[in-house]
Amino acid sequence: MCDSDKLDSAFLAYGASKANNFLDADVLILNTCSVRMQSEQKAFSYLGRMEEFKQQNPDVKIIVMGCMTERLGNDIKKRFKSIDLVVGTKDIDNSISKIIDLCCFRNSFKKINSNIQFRSKVISYITIMKGCNNYCSYCIVPFVRGIEKSFDYNTIINKCSSAVKNGVREVILLGQNVNSYKYKNVDFTSLLKSIASIKNLERIRFLTNHPKDLSDDLINVITTNRKMCSHIHLPMQSASNKILRLMNRKYTYEYYLDLIEKLRLAIPDITITTDIIVGFPGENDRDFEDTLNAIKTIKFGGLYVFKYSPRPNTMAFEMSDDVSIIEKKKRHAIILEESNKISAEIALKMIGTRHQVLVEKVKDGFMEAKTKSGRKVFLKIDKKHYGKIVNIIIKEAKINSLFGDVID
């Protein structure tokens, strides 16, 4: 997400604009993901369509980036001969200039971006670390993104400051496990405190956390600093201790539940979201029931559920993928249904409540804003609110969408 964002900004700066479909495009960029096989298959199918399009429109450039390029290397180029450039994940910043050079093959892009109504960005994604050392047994990330490396503290602060000078009001700090950020003697909480002292920056979020590393210090910073948002993405993966052990997650369900209680006690308006994997090797009906019951007990503010997908090199790849695809689909659907029910309940309770939201973007005829706890709220378009924090009241609720009115 962050890499796409960086490219977006670079292209915008060169006067290009986003095309709505292939026909309008000079450049087709595919940002890929290797985390699940399904994402790779989707990428292959896109590449097929892109190649077909390029046969009719030979001037078009095709660029492929993201972790699939690390996993498959030159094989992608061998299979799809019309790709112009393959960009790895480890060197994205330097590669952006290469991409721009390749694409500025005409003096101007087809569509010059002079007409954008709301130009400056309100939210900026800033990567603070890359890679991961956790080796969860199902996960390909340590193999395609490498071992954990925290980025230079000063560079991060400069990036945040210059984003704010350009109109950004909220930064979202990214890393596979932000809690273990460590650059010289700066740890994650000290980094947050420094970022929070940047003038005119209103909000700070971060993604993603590993339950075993979420510290009391961090909870303390969130409770005491008004710029810290009250949303934590805390992947649980499973609530069966047997499966958690096989996943090499290094915590038990009881530990996870204690953490949730601690967070809710300290930050009453917190939204906790999570990731769940169903159909991990050895997951029987009882293990699955444990996870389903945990979801009913905890009532997450949102969740992503994935069907286990064996990935090469991982420890779980050696285990027998013994839950059938039919069973995986069934479990996936049950979790999704329960989660939608809970989301609808939470959303309904929000009708009539008041919040401060930051107005982030315009989409589908609405302005999109977010509460501090990360709930998306749609508002009527009013240019003067763009990029501002405004008071709103929730008027209407659907499963994942809230609609509100400004009450200033």
Ligand code: 5AD
């Ligand atoms: N199969 C299914 N889901 C996976 N995830 C990571 N690897 C796999 C895999 N092999 C999920 C985890 C993680 C999220 C980003 O993707 O839930 O938290």
Ligand code: SF4
């Ligand atoms: Fe993958 Fe996240 Fe585990 Fe790292 S902590 S190995 S990125 S699931």
